[in-house]
Amino acid sequence: MAKGDPGGTTRSRRATPRSRKGAAGDPALVQLLTPEGERIDSATGPDGTEYRVDFTDEEYRGLYRDLVLVRKLDAEATALQRQGELGLWASLLGQEAAQVGSGRALRTQDMAFPTYREHGVLYCRGIDPIMPLGLFRGVDQGGWDPNEFKFNMYTIVIGAQTLHATGYAMGITIDGKTGTDDGEAAIAYFGDGATSQGDVNEAFVWASVFNAPLVFFCQNNQYAISEPLERQTRVPLYQRAAGFGFPGVRVDGNDVLATYAVTRTALDNARLGQGPSLIEAYTYRMGAHTTSDDPTRYRIASEVEAWQAKDPIARVKVFLEKQKIADADFFAEIDEQARRESVHLRERVLAMPDPEPVTMFDHVYPNGSPLLDEQRAKFSRYMESFEGSAH
Structure with missing residues (x-):
């Protein structure tokens, strides 16, 4: 688990600081690790904020x-759905760095509000990965205690969790939990398509005018289901x-180091009473x-191949x-650990x-x-009507 300070002194193994570009015509991304595995000393955001990390070797290995x-467990869940063991699954494949980087940047007291795809953040919050599989298998409603893990239940309704997070963050301020280094902040996850939701x-409006300690974390994975980004916006998100009325920054969402640094800074600013901010994690x-x-019905193979070269x-x-x-x-040890944990996850799902x-x-x-008691009684009588039948 990475615990480095994004404002700390960096290690000596660094390439020369430089600006990085996304796709052709995109504004510069905050990036600290290139697709070629080169470390960049620091990166500057659009408002002049400098981002850097200072991790130990063990922390680097922990992020890996x-x-x-996270990727292996996600792949196992996808396989389970394909085999009829889950009703549905929303894979995070390709977005691991955005989720692990931001998830590890959260402090213990911070509260997260996910969509239905934040399996990596859930993992970083210490929640048993079996929990969301129970939800998608239809045997429970998710199962974890949001207050215990500071991680809200998965939200299926697109964008609704941003309002939940805003109300919660406003409560943080009312309770006097901001203004100090050990204050509390909230983070709301959503996708690029959700930015078109009311x-x-x-x-955004409520968080801004009430100066809520909230980080809006948009994982721009380029598609709102089948609609490409250009159908959502004419400007970078x-x-x-x-x-x-609040700051925004675009980070290389396939760079776990930059994602960590940007998210940690945004959360720290929020807990100090500086209000909300928007992070656009540019990923795929x-x-x-x-x-x-x-x-395959709405994107071409060459596009996918181009992004594979940026694998996080x-x-x-x-x-x-x-x-x-x-x-x-x-x-080899990590691969074997991932294999064992995925097999164990499968066994537990099948045993539910x-x-x-x-x-x-x-x-x-x-x-x-x-009213609920009446409905329960009627449903029970309905189910009992099938007892002894040949269906």
């Missing part, structure tokens, strides 16, 4: 471990923040939007090799008991209700 394990824009969804989607895990591995921070034995249908009524209200 996180990336590999909920997201309303959250991070620039939208200026219209609402390598697979389907969900397992019900066919991305490959660049960290090259860096570790070049700097002799890790050797072949280490990589099917819930009794009537249990769907158990947690609708904390103390029940007359």
Whole structure:
């Protein structure tokens, strides 16, 4: 688990500071690790903020471990869905650095509000990876305690979690939990497509005018299901923040180091009472939007291949090799650990008991209700009508 200070003194293994570009015509990205595995000393954001990290060798190795394990567990979940064991799965393939980098940047007291794809952030918050699989298998509603892990339940409604996060962040201020280094901040995750939702824009307004300690973290994976980015915006997404009165920055979302540095800085600013900000993590969804989607219908293979060259895990591995921070034995050990954990995850999913249908009524209200009791009774009689039948 990485704990480095993005404002600290950097290590000596550095390339010359330089500006990095995204796709042709894109503004410069905040980048600290190139696709070729070259470390950059520091990077400057659009408002002049300088970003850097200072990690130990063990912390670098820890980030690599996180990336590999998260990808392997995600691949196992996709395979389970394809085999009929899950009803649906939203893969994070290609977005591991955006999630691990931001997830590790969170402090213990910070609160996260995810979509339905933040499996990497969930992993970084210490939640058992079986939890979201129970949700997508239909045996429970997610299972984890948001207050215990400071990680809200998955939100399926596009963009709704940004309003939840804004209200929560406003409460942080009301409770007097900002203004100090050990204050609290919140982060809301969403995709590029969600920026077209009214909920997201309303959250921007409320967070801005109430100076809420909130980081809006947009994973721009280039597609809102089947619609490309140019159907969502005519300007880079991070620039939208200026219209609402708070800063925005675009980071290389395939660079786990830069993502960590930018997110940690934004969260620290929020907890100190400097209000909201928007991070656009410029990344790419390598697979389907969900397992019900066919991305070959709306994008070409050469585009996918171009982004494969920017793979977030490959660049960290090259860096570790070049700097002799890790050797072949280490990589083999991580691969074996990932294999074991994915097999264990599969075994646990297959062992999940099917819930009794009537249990769907158990947690609708904390103390029940007359109407709910009536519905439960009618449903129970309906199910009992099938007992002894030949269906």
